[in-house]
Amino acid sequence: EVLLVESGGGLVHPGGSLRLSCATSGFSFSNYGINWVRQAPGKGLEWVSSISSNSRSVFYADSVKGRFIISRDNAKNSLYLQMNSLRDEDTATYYCARWPQEEGGAWGQGTLVTVSS
């Protein structure tokens, strides 16, 4: 069974930092690009960032570029999102997700990040 489990969310003050993790199992992690998607309370889905299987290609939404850093550790089957200079508008549930070009899409359960003073 493909599993993605996010952790690291919580309450942080504006300007603060947080590091999210996504632990995976049930598939060959090192063969897949993987993504972060967020959902503000009561709102739709917003793509945040993607990283290729070998980490050579990374992409960011304009809303987080220069503040967030995506990374992965294929030896640990894990994905990370370092979030710096957090703003109120970054408050959301953050999901890690894979959507390969073939069968086998999967999402984690999400981790809630609240940015508030």
Place this chain on the structure above:
Amino acid sequence: DVVMTQSPLSLPVTLGQAASISCRSSQSLVYSDGNTYLNWFQQRPGQSPRRLIYKVSNRDSGVPDRFSGSGSGTDFTLKISRVEAEDVGVYYCMQGTHWPRTFGQGTRVEIK
């Protein structure tokens, strides 16, 4: 950025009846390899999203065959042939052809 526009945004449906959701992109979603990377996701109340359809019309494993995707270029459709109670939720299209990836606004399906 490619804008994904879904309609309707709210869709009340009678159990057992068909439902159809439209998704239009502001640019063609045909990639240089000839494939069209258009996905559909379902988010049931209180749950994480899950992918239903990839590359316009391919169902993910475990997705009931009452769900079907169609379309080409900039115009796509998700159809539910006979709506069941478990289909209540919000449906999103997402393009995987261009950077940045973009989602539609979501279509809320509810039972009349």
